[in-house]
Amino acid sequence: MNTHNHAFNEISVPLPREVDSEIAGDIEKESVFVSPFIDRIFVQDGKTARVVCKAGADLAEVEAKAKRFLEVMVKQVSGFEIKVFVDTKRKDTGPYFRGVNDELVKRGWMHDYGKGQVAYSGPVLKLAKLINDKAGELYASALGAKDAHFPAMIDADTLHKCGYFDSHPNAVTFVGNVVEDFDAIEEFRLANSCSEGALLPKQEHIHIDGMCLNPAACFPAYPTLTGQTFKEGQCFTWLGRVFRYESRNINGLDRLYEFNVRELVFVGDEDFVRDVRKKSLPIVEELASFIDIDCQVQTATDPFFATVSAAKKFWQAAQEVKNEIKIPALSNDGSQKLLACGSINLHGNFFGKRFGFTTVNGEPAQTGCVGLGIERWVLAAFTQHGFDESRWPEAVRNIIFR
Ligand SMILES: [Zn+2]
Numbered sequence: 001m002n003t004h005n006h007a008f009n010e011i012s013v014p015l016p017r018e019v020d021s022e023i024a025g026d027i028e029k030e031s032v033f034v035s036p037f038i039d040r041i042f043v044q045d046g047k048t049a050r051v052v053c054k055a056g057a058d059l060a061e062v063e064a065k066a067k068r069f070l071e072v073m074v075k076q077v078s079g080f081e082i083k084v085f086v087d088t089k090r091k092d093t094g095p096y097f098r099g100v101n102d103e104l105v106k107r108g109w110m111h112d113y114g115k116g117q118v119a120y121s122g123p124v125l126k127l128a129k130l131i132n133d134k135a136g137e138l139y140a141s142a143l144g145a146k147d148a149h150f151p152a153m154i155d156a157d158t159l160h161k162c163g164y165f166d167s168h169p170n171a172v173t174f175v176g177n178v179v180e181d182f183d184a185i186e187e188f189r190l191a192n193s194c195s196e197g198a199l200l201p202k203q204e205h206i207h208i209d210g211m212c213l214n215p216a217a218c219f220p221a222y223p224t225l226t227g228q229t230f231k232e233g234q235c236f237t238w239l240g241r242v243f244r245y246e247s248r249n250i251n252g253l254d255r256l257y258e259f260n261v262r263e264l265v266f267v268g269d270e271d272f273v274r275d276v277r278k279k280s281l282p283i284v285e286e287l288a289s290f291i292d293i294d295c296q297v298q299t300a301t302d303p304f305f306a307t308v309s310a311a312k313k314f315w316q317a318a319q320e321v322k323n324e325i326k327i328p329a330l331s332n333d334g335s336q337k338l339l340a341c342g343s344i345n346l347h348g349n350f351f352g353k354r355f356g357f358t359t360v361n362g363e364p365a366q367t368g369c370v371g372l373g374i375e376r377w378v379l380a381a382f383t384q385h386g387f388d389e390s391r392w393p394e395a396v397r398n399i400i401f402r
Contacts, residue, residue, distance in 0.1 A: 011051040011063050016074050018046045027073045032247040033170045034069045037062050041070075085323060086281050086297035088288040090384055091393075097386035098330050100379055101252030107387075116250035116257025124378060126400040127291075128260070131377050132239055134290060135262045138283045143276060145235035145264060150220035152241040156210035161354045162219050171244040173213040176206040213243035217263035218369040225267065225357040230365050233268025235276060239374075251332070253379035254339065261342075264370040269359045273346060273366040280344055280370045284325055291377075292393045293327060293384045300324035300343060321346045325372070327380035339380055342372040 019027070024043035031041035037057035042050045051066045053059065097103070104110035104124055111119040120128065139145035153175065159165060164172070178185055184205040191199045200206075214220060217240030240261045249255055266276040281297060288295035300322040325342035345368060351357075352364030359365050385391045389401050 009053045009055075009057060009059060011053065011059060011066070013049045013051055013063065013066055013070060015043070015047055015049055016071055019043065019074055020046065023073065023076050026076065027070065029249060030073065030170075031069070032249055035062055035065050038066065041066060083299045084296055086285045086288075086295065088285055088293070088295045090292045090294050092292055092385055092391045094386060094388070094391050096328070096330050096336070096383050098334050098383075100330075100382045101254070103387060104253075104382070110253075112252060116246060116255070118253065118256065118375070123400045124382075127378050127381060127396070128374050130396065130399055131287070131291065131372070131381075132260070132262050132374055135264075135283070135287055135372055136237055136239075138286060139235065139237045139264050142279060142283055143235045143264075143266070145237040148221065148236045148238040150214075150224075150238060150240060152214055152243075153211050154214040154220050156212055158219060158223055159212055159215070162216070162222065162351070164215060164219070168215065168244075171215055171246070173215070173243050173245050174208045175211040175213065176208050179205050179207050181205070213258075214240070215242060215244050217242050217261040217371050218265050221263075221265050222351045222355040222367075225351075225365075226355050228357045229360060230268050230357065231360050233266060233272030233276065235264060235266045237262070237264045239263075240371075253375045254329075256375055259376075260374040262372040262374060266368050267352075267357070267365050269363075270366050273368045277344060277346055277368050284342075284344075284370075284372075287372075288327075290393070291381050291396055293381055295341075295380075296326045296338070297323050297344065298326060300340075321348070327377070327384075329380050329383040339376055340373075341376040341380060342370065344368070344370045 024046055027041060027043055027049070031038060034041065035057075037054050039052040039054055042052070044050055049066065049070055051062065053062050101110070101112070104120070105112055107122075109120060109122040109124040113119070136145075136147070140147075156174075159172065178188055178201050184201065188199075188201045188205065217238075220240075221236060240263045241258065242261050243258050246255055246257055250257055264280065266273055268276075284295070284297055323344040324340050325344070326338040327341045328336055329339040331337045347367045347369070349364035349366050351367045357365050389397050392400070
């Protein structure tokens with residue numbers, strides 16, 4: 001939590017209805033996107049929202065905005081029965097390690113830039129590579145997945161086609177450039193030639209032409225499939241670089257702005273796609289057993305941005321179209337939490353229709369994907385085994401600590 005010296009003003013707003021802890025958690029997390037004048041919103045007893053405002057806030061305006069946000073958030077459906085598809089238990093009997101991020105920095109294995117990006121080396125890098133390589137090998141041997149590579153930037157039209165602005169408009173990052181104007185470029189150059197820190201170009205001298213940083217590993221794959229006909233199903237796999245603007249929610253390896261995802265995309269008819277989803281479950285299980293961690297795959301209800309969350313949540317849970325890979329880890333206060341370390345998704349023919357690729361009978365092809373958040377797997381593994389090498393499985397420690 002913020003410990004600035006600003007005078008904080010608080011407003012209490014009764015929630016339109018009582019909410020459970022799942023929705024309360026979503027409200028608190030999404031609250032950083034509500035207003036520049038709101039620091040955070042906390043939910044008390046499931047009944048009241050405590051809106052912490054920043055100095056200079058127009059309280060009446062802030063209250064009205066907070067109420068509109070809460071109105072939408074309480075419409076979320078929650079409390080679905082969670083189905084568990086995979087449940088691995090580690091053999092290591094030692095305690096979970098608290099404060100992994102700090103320890104990694106202390107050992108010089110990680111550098112935290114403080115804005116949701118990290119650099120890493122040594123055992124952290126070796127473990128990240130090991131998890132990525134192992135997943136790639138399993139996808140190749142079990143599914144015949146072919147290697148691919150995609151860029152880290154993506155254009156807004158593709159994101160629009162993927163429906164991303166509907167579901168997560170708050171998480172998009174647009175890339176800006178200095179306008180193609182000699183005077184503007186010269187002004188920017190001169191201003192910086194003698195300044196202490198970086199001076200950004202004036203707002204009117206920056207243009208945003210629609211390039212974005214890719215926020216979901218599989219998106220750049222779909223435009224490359226346009227016009228193709230899939231006689232047989234196909235699987236592709238790669239390591240994708242992903243960016244999600246998290247505002248003030250960033251927190252070490254728990255929640256990064258920029259991270260890596262080992263992605264698997266499968267394309268074909270409905271039977272093929274369902275079959276691959278089924279085969280992906282034991283692969284996740286094998287990966288978790290290989291590094292010896294507690295891990296679950298369960299039905300997901302991940303938070304979408306407020307206004308669409310109610311419908312999306314219901315759809316996901318009802319259809320079991322989204323499964324989440326949840327790995328136990330520790331919160332900053334030491335309590336156990338389930339870290340979402342990846343997801344398994346069925347998209348139906350959504351992308352086949354939008355990007356125009358089909359099965360042999362001319363129908364839009366179906367797709368699915370599995371994404372593994374590499375840095376979160378690393379965090380979970382260090383949390384569950386700590387820093388005593390002997391607690392790590394032999395095959396892993398012989399690689400990462402050498
Ligand atoms: Zn995906």
